[in-house]
Amino acid sequence: MSGPILEVASLSKAFxxxxxxxxxxxxxxxxELLGLIGPNGSGxxxxxxxxxxxxxxxAGEIRLDGAPISGLSPSVISRAGVARTFQLVRVLPGMTxxxxxxxxAVFSRAGLWGVAAEATARRLLGRVGLEExxxxxxxxxxxxxxxxxxxxRALAADPRVLLLDEWLAGLNPTELQTAIxxxxxxxxxxxxxxxxxxxxxxxxxxxxxxxxxNTGAKIAEGDTAAxxxxxxxxxxxxxxx
Amino acid sequence: xxxxxxxxxxxxxxxxAALAALPFVTEGFYLTLAVNMALYIALxxxxxxxxxxxxxxxxxxxxxxxxxxxxxxxGIEILPFPLLILCGGVAGALFAALVGAATLRxxxxxxxxxxxxxxxxxxxxxxxxxxxxxxxxxxFVLTDHGEGDLFRYLLxxxxxxxxxxxxxxxxxxxFAMRVIGNDEVVARHFGIEVARSxxxxxxxxxxxxxxxxxxxxxxxxxxxxQSAFNPTMSFLVVIMALxxxxxxxxxxxxxxxxxxxxxxFISANFPDHxxxxxxxxxxxxxYLLKDGVTGAIEQALGRRRRAASxxxxxxx
Amino acid sequence: MEILITGVLLGGTYALIALxxxxxxxxxxxxxxxxxxxxxxxxxxxxxxxTAAQISPLWGLLIIAPLGFVANGLIYAGLLRPLVRRAxxxxxxxxxxxxxxxxxxxLFEGAMHLIFGGSFFNYQFLAVPFELLGESYxxxxxxxxxxxxxxxxxxxxxxxxxxxxxxxxxxxxxPDAARLVAIDVEFVALFAFALGGAITACGGALLSTFxxxxxxxxxxxxxxxxxxxxxxxxxxxxxxxxxxxILGVIETLVASLVDPGLTLTATYGLFxxxxxxxxxxxxxxxxx
Numbered sequence: 001m002s003g004p005i006l007e008v009a010s011l012s013k014a015f016x017x018x019x020x021x022x023x024x025x026x027x028x029x030x031x032e033l034l035g036l037i038g039p040n041g042s043g044x045x046x047x048x049x050x051x052x053x054x055x056x057x058x059a060g061e062i063r064l065d066g067a068p069i070s071g072l073s074p075s076v077i078s079r080a081g082v083a084r085t086f087q088l089v090r091v092l093p094g095m096t097x098x099x100x101x102x103x104x105a106v107f108s109r110a111g112l113w114g115v116a117a118e119a120t121a122r123r124l125l126g127r128v129g130l131e132e133x134x135x136x137x138x139x140x141x142x143x144x145x146x147x148x149x150x151x152x153r154a155l156a157a158d159p160r161v162l163l164l165d166e167w168l169a170g171l172n173p174t175e176l177q178t179a180i181x182x183x184x185x186x187x188x189x190x191x192x193x194x195x196x197x198x199x200x201x202x203x204x205x206x207x208x209x210x211x212x213x214n215t216g217a218k219i220a221e222g223d224t225a226a227x228x229x230x231x232x233x234x235x236x237x238x239x240x241x
Numbered sequence: 242x243x244x245x246x247x248x249x250x251x252x253x254x255x256x257x258a259a260l261a262a263l264p265f266v267t268e269g270f271y272l273t274l275a276v277n278m279a280l281y282i283a284l285x286x287x288x289x290x291x292x293x294x295x296x297x298x299x300x301x302x303x304x305x306x307x308x309x310x311x312x313x314x315x316g317i318e319i320l321p322f323p324l325l326i327l328c329g330g331v332a333g334a335l336f337a338a339l340v341g342a343a344t345l346r347x348x349x350x351x352x353x354x355x356x357x358x359x360x361x362x363x364x365x366x367x368x369x370x371x372x373x374x375x376x377x378x379x380x381f382v383l384t385d386h387g388e389g390d391l392f393r394y395l396l397x398x399x400x401x402x403x404x405x406x407x408x409x410x411x412x413x414x415x416f417a418m419r420v421i422g423n424d425e426v427v428a429r430h431f432g433i434e435v436a437r438s439x440x441x442x443x444x445x446x447x448x449x450x451x452x453x454x455x456x457x458x459x460x461x462x463x464x465x466x467q468s469a470f471n472p473t474m475s476f477l478v479v480i481m482a483l484x485x486x487x488x489x490x491x492x493x494x495x496x497x498x499x500x501x502x503x504x505x506f507i508s509a510n511f512p513d514h515x516x517x518x519x520x521x522x523x524x525x526x527x528y529l530l531k532d533g534v535t536g537a538i539e540q541a542l543g544r545r546r547r548a549a550s551x552x553x554x555x556x557x
Numbered sequence: 558m559e560i561l562i563t564g565v566l567l568g569g570t571y572a573l574i575a576l577x578x579x580x581x582x583x584x585x586x587x588x589x590x591x592x593x594x595x596x597x598x599x600x601x602x603x604x605x606x607x608t609a610a611q612i613s614p615l616w617g618l619l620i621i622a623p624l625g626f627v628a629n630g631l632i633y634a635g636l637l638r639p640l641v642r643r644a645x646x647x648x649x650x651x652x653x654x655x656x657x658x659x660x661x662x663x664l665f666e667g668a669m670h671l672i673f674g675g676s677f678f679n680y681q682f683l684a685v686p687f688e689l690l691g692e693s694y695x696x697x698x699x700x701x702x703x704x705x706x707x708x709x710x711x712x713x714x715x716x717x718x719x720x721x722x723x724x725x726x727x728x729x730x731x732p733d734a735a736r737l738v739a740i741d742v743e744f745v746a747l748f749a750f751a752l753g754g755a756i757t758a759c760g761g762a763l764l765s766t767f768x769x770x771x772x773x774x775x776x777x778x779x780x781x782x783x784x785x786x787x788x789x790x791x792x793x794x795x796x797x798x799x800x801x802x803i804l805g806v807i808e809t810l811v812a813s814l815v816d817p818g819l820t821l822t823a824t825y826g827l828f829x830x831x832x833x834x835x836x837x838x839x840x841x842x843x844x845x
Contacts, residue, residue, distance in 0.1 A: 052430060078432040092423035103420045106413060107432030113413060157431060296648065298655055343829050350588055350651055351787060351832060355825075357590075358780045362825050365818055373816065472776075476659070483656070516667030523660030527640070527653055 333451025
């Protein structure tokens with residue numbers, strides 16, 4: 001029995017006087033799909049940014065498969081095996097869909113190049129349902145398709161842990177259903193995922209376990225159904241009364 | 242290699258062969274003009290290698306050029322000239338690594354400011370070392386290389402710059418630069434060492450510029466800091482390259498050829514007005530030709546193509 | 558000690574030049590590489606007033622500063638605002654601004670060269686010794702420093718104690734947020750750019766009382782001013798003043814102890830140190 005694939009220990013991040021993440025700890029087993037939830041401004045995205053290396057923590061440690069990664073640069077963390085999507089979608093607008101996904105595969109943990117990288121990119125674009133639009137430049141794509149490209153790009157990095165930052169936000173009900181099915185498949189294939197999400201239906205049907213944050217601190221952790229029924233969690237979402 | 246690439250390569254090779262024969266048929270004024278043109282084509286293309294994809298305006302050209310010139314001046318008694326050109330390249334690359342490591346990690350504006358004074362800085366240091374440590378103001382470079390030889394060396398170097406540029410474009414480094422140009426945050430999060438990639442590219446560009454300086458050393462014969470580190474060169478390179486357009490490696494070509502002729506005419510006839518005209522040229526590029534001549538042509542072609550496809554669809 | 562005081566006296570004038578630039582870069586977000594030309598133009602202006610009309614450079618400030626204000630305001634409104642409006646990103650604006658102000662730098666430098674030629678200029682104003690702590694200094698340097706200090710204090714008072722000054726600082730911190738609280742950002746940017754020009758012009762007029770100047774020295778002074786601005790932290794008035802004094806002292810140290818030909822090298826040494834260890838400026842907090 002190996003240890004957790006990702007471990008977050010007493011993590012804190014302060015911006016000047018504002019403590020955005022306050023002494024948060026949780027662990028993630030290989031193959032698990034963890035939901036990171038909480039009201040707006042509770043520090044979820046900051047936590048994701050700390051894990052991916054976009055920010056350096058003020059205190060605490062993050063370990064990937066036992067090795068500390070906290071404070072390393074995002075490029076090093078990417079090669080160690082963390083890939084992410086962004087809360088506000090970030091694509092490479094001047095490049096085609098294939099090139100966008102290849103960009104995920106070349107310098108990351110996957111380390112593919114040339115024919116192999118392109119084959120992977122086309123396969124993953126097929127997986128997110130974009131094989132026919134593979135040659136389109138990203139600037140000519142809809143918001144939803146851009147989000148799909150972002151997911152394919154993150155998968156192309158062959159990550160050990162995949163971070164999805166509100167990847168389901170802004171989808172209509174039909175698209176949401178398709179997207180949930182897609183994530184289910186990816187998870188079933190063994191991908192370890194942390195998802196920051198507000199869409200409760202998605203959390204209920206996808207997440208094995210949830211961590212709940214409020215004003216920077218972890219207020220609950222456990223089985224999704226139990227956590228969502230917790231009065232503290234309901235109070236955090238709805239206010240104290 | 243695709244068929245169109247093969248065709249381009251063949252055309253380029255034929256053009257180079259024809260140009261290499263040029264010094265045998267012309268001499269004097271036109272040969273000097275041709276050398277000047279080749280000089281600035283080499284400088285601008287090497288400059289575009291770095292400043293094109295990164296959009297960082299480097300004003301360090303004169304510093305690298307002077308370093309190359311001095312490499313030859315220092316070593317001319319000991320080593321053969323072609324080897325010294327390579328030494329100049331190595332010196333340029335090392336210098337670029339130092340400058341890049343200090344400045345390319347922070348905001349782009351700082352890089353511009355830093356390179357702005359770099360030629361003057363290097364000139365001061367070299368002048369100080371020469372007078373205080375070595376006790377002489379200049380160095381002699383006496384060779385039997387005429388303008389025709391310099392022209393052929395420059396042509397060879399231009400071919401090398403284009404070849405390296407083409408290879409970089411096909412390599413991981415070129416792809417990384419495209420990703421960085423699109424979104425640096427994404428680049429970082431997918432394993433690209435942004436600062437390191439920029440430094441490597443700056444080194445390649447700096448090495449080539451230093452090699453140009455090395456090749457030109459015999460023309461000066463007597464090398465002193467004032468002539469080797471001439472800041473005006475840095476500005477001329479920027480303006481010619483931008484005039485041509487930096488989106489394609491061959492873009493600067495379009496700017497250099499007319500500009501060298503005009504600049505030659507101005508400095509011969511209105512030397513006092515040179516700076517005023519350079520200033521106006523800068524303003525013209527910024528306000529009228531944002532992507533250079535080649536950018537403007539591509540845009541016009543793109544518009545026509547789009548218009549054609551729209552009418553085509555209308556008919557279908 | 559003598560070196561220290563000479564350095565501080567020089568730094569006073571540097572501070573004014575840098576304050577002008579930091580207003581232009583910090584508030585109007587234009588890295589004005591032609592700033593040094595305002596300085597040189599002011600040097601010539603003060604010289605003309607003194608030699609042709611016997612007007613003291615100190616009274617001359619009352620003419621030169623408003624001229625600097627109007628000229629820089631016109632440059633901003635006519636040439637730079639179109640760039641601000643067309644810029645898609647801050648990065649694109651930066652490149653455009655750098656290239657456009659380069660053009661202006663060459664244009665003005667060339668023009669002044671045509672008018673005044675390439676020779677060196679100076680004039681005798683208060684060139685008498687002044688005793689300070691047992692050493693003697695040229696009175697013109699001391700007076701220039703005092704005038705620079707008074708102008709700096711007035712500027713600080715304006716920025717920190719008046720309503721409009723607060724608006725200028727707000728735009729420096731966050732133009733978008735400033736717009737939300739009904740600050741006319743475009744006007745503030747224009748005003749700050751013009752004011753920066755006026756301050757730099759004052760620096761130039763004072764500099765000319767003790768410094769031998771020529772038409773093409775604007776570039777070097779602009780580099781020094783930029784380095785001071787970066788050292789002090791962009792938009793930071795106190796930082797700029799302190800950085801200017803430090804630079805003045807270090808330059809004087811190097812010039813008198815090592816070699817006068819190495820002053821720019823000293824400046825750059827300082828610049829590299831700052832870039833490597835405190836890229837956010839001397840007083841800037843941690844980024845983020």
